[in-house]
Amino acid sequence: MEIRSKIWIEKNGEPVFSKGRCILLKAIDEHGSITGAAREMGISYRKAWGYLKAMESRLGFSLVSTRVGGGRGGGARLTEEARTMLEKFEDLETGMKELVDRRFAEIFTRRDFF
Amino acid sequence: MEIRSKIWIEKNGEPVFSKGRCILLKAIDEHGSITGAAREMGISYRKAWGYLKAMESRLGFSLVSTRVGGGRGGGARLTEEARTMLEKFEDLETGMKELVDRRFAEIFTRRDFF
Numbered sequence: 001m002e003i004r005s006k007i008w009i010e011k012n013g014e015p016v017f018s019k020g021r022c023i024l025l026k027a028i029d030e031h032g033s034i035t036g037a038a039r040e041m042g043i044s045y046r047k048a049w050g051y052l053k054a055m056e057s058r059l060g061f062s063l064v065s066t067r068v069g070g071g072r073g074g075g076a077r078l079t080e081e082a083r084t085m086l087e088k089f090e091d092l093e094t095g096m097k098e099l100v101d102r103r104f105a106e107i108f109t110r111r112d113f114f
Numbered sequence: 115m116e117i118r119s120k121i122w123i124e125k126n127g128e129p130v131f132s133k134g135r136c137i138l139l140k141a142i143d144e145h146g147s148i149t150g151a152a153r154e155m156g157i158s159y160r161k162a163w164g165y166l167k168a169m170e171s172r173l174g175f176s177l178v179s180t181r182v183g184g185g186r187g188g189g190a191r192l193t194e195e196a197r198t199m200l201e202k203f204e205d206l207e208t209g210m211k212e213l214v215d216r217r218f219a220e221i222f223t224r225r226d227f228f
Contacts, residue, residue: 005121
């Protein structure tokens with residue numbers, strides 16, 4: 001048996017940050033564009049853009065800035081706030097995974113269930 | 115912002131225990147029957163029974179024993195293994211929730227994002 005865990009952040013009951021949203025931001029960072037990120041994730045540009053705008057609107061700050069001549073054809077880069085958010089979320093996720101794995105091993109001993 | 119978290123247990127990549135499955139077992143315990151539990155949860159008897167059998171088959175032990183004259187019309191009670199599993203899972207869940215809440219408060223300080 002193995003323990004699985006998941007965390008996400010909500011604001012007023014709406015999701016604002018999660019593993020999937022992290023992957024989207026990291027893909028934008030890597031490709032330098034929303035189009036490239038969407039293609040890598042196998043979703044439409046429209047869908048990726050929609051996720052971004054919903055996150056930004058709920059968080060109350062910008063996650064991505066587009067360059068002049070930007071938009072669909074142009075480039076996009078993460079804001080400092082997006083980088084901070086990503087880093088903190090991943091810290092939290094890693095820390096939690098370690099804690100949960102340790103507690104699972106303590107609580108569910110081999111003697112009980114294997 | 116608030117942190118949300120979820121844990122579940124898998125065996126060979128298949129879910130064997132989760133919050134929803136806990137609720138089903140506790141409803142069976144409370145009502146003394148699968149029928150009563152299914153009704154409370156707003157799912158069919160067939161569906162509740164299916165969840166139970168899948169869990170039992172993956173775990174390799176019985177979670178519910180039915181009384182003589184049992185089956186759909188009769189009574190059902192949790193096995194000792196089911197009670198142990200429930201208790202351990204809830205311990206793990208509570209412990210994790212406390213840890214995640216604490217870490218979230220440490221990592222995401224008010225100064226950063228509010």
